[in-house]
Amino acid sequence: MEKFKKILDIATQQDRLGFGAVALVTAGGEQIFSSAIFSCPCNELNFLYGLVFLLVPALALLLLGYILSKKTWKTLTGVCQHRAGWCLHWRRLIVVCTALFQVSNTALVAPASWIAVALINGKYYECAMTGTNVSVYNKLLCGDKDSGVRCQRELYRLPCGTGSSVPQADRQDVLLTLKAQSQILGWLLVAAVMLSSLLLTCVARCTSPISYLQLRFWRAYATEENNLLDSYTTQHAKQLAERNIKSFFNKTPPENIITPSNNDWEKVSTLYRFSTTDNYYSTLHRAVEDWQEADNGMMRLASVKTQEPSDHTPAVLSFVDEGRV
Incomplete structure (x- = not known):
């Protein structure tokens, strides 16, 4: 197996x-x-x-x-x-x-x-x-x-x-x-x-909406993001588990560890929806940019985001949601 x-x-x-x-x-x-x-x-x-x-x-x-x-x-x-x-x-x-x-x-x-x-x-x-x-x-x-x-x-x-x-x-x-x-x-x-x-x-x-070199860059980004996400998820889960165990056995107040909300997890767990008007390379990239936009209180000028992103994911971009098995 x-x-x-x-x-x-x-x-x-x-x-x-x-x-x-x-x-x-x-x-x-x-x-x-x-x-x-x-x-x-x-x-x-x-x-x-x-x-x-x-x-x-x-x-x-x-x-x-x-x-x-x-x-x-x-x-x-x-x-x-x-x-x-x-x-x-x-x-x-x-x-x-x-x-x-x-x-x-x-x-x-x-x-x-x-x-x-x-x-x-x-x-x-x-x-x-x-x-x-x-x-x-x-x-x-x-x-x-x-x-x-x-x-x-x-x-x-x-x-x-x-x-x-x-x-x-x-x-x-x-x-x-x-x-x-x-x-x-x-x-x-x-x-x-x-x-x-x-x-x-x-x-x-x-029918690819992007060029060959951008496709290579996108594929490399998707691979690195998945590798780092797996590593950081494991590390963060270990920190949260250690905090809870220490608090349980030592009877002390738990340390403050920020964990993504259910809504945040939902945003980064959905299938990537490609749109040529965006400069996003994954759902995680889109979520981070949206949070930054909300914190600044204004629309981003560098990457224009459509109000309703396309629900179409071309076959050439299928690697975005693959990640690790």
Whole structure:
């Protein structure tokens, strides 16, 4: 779990190299899994057994990707406590859907890698398809050989190579056909994922409201802010806990430690809403500037703030709310 969290953290804070790391780790895990654990039963459970090994680990990786994503919980925490009709507000609904779409882009890397590598390997597909009860497919698979009838009747035994009266040459032909089908599907999936990723990246960059260098600066700022926020939050919580413990055991009045209010936490915990009229780089940046503006009692001149910031967060700025898992 800890190793997967570290890899996912790289993927959420770095560029496409992080996604490559996730794919490589998942591919290595699949190879170990298929060689050490998987064993086709060669009976009527072939189809279910092969399908479970192909899809269930991918589903588990997908759910784990959602669970370990900071943006998932940043989007969902407190949603049910908002005023009535919050979820029906179309602008806010777009924000939530956009955030979940961005989370899915990261969460889908590991399951897609698992399915692609498993299909290229061919073991799961081979086991599953020899357990199908579709007579047309089984007949097509066994062909017009003399052993065709026996092949269809004993198809589920072919992956194990024992307990079957089908000639070895015919058995190898069927298994090679299944492996070829599996590998074709695997490479098609790899091509589809790569192409869709390229298209989404191109669309995001072409519609980016900011320049390339500002985007690099913004990404660096978001990373540093999250690191410092985690460190300072831990430090401040430790100071507050020490004060309370000292006051409890020594029976002395507690020292005055300023802690953000519920409203302050709410402001910095919401998803970042980008607007080209602002010079804000995060919700924390916006909150600090707003507090400074309130203290001065006048509007800021350096950074003009709109009265109703845009509820749109471009995909190119998805890193702002990622932070650490």
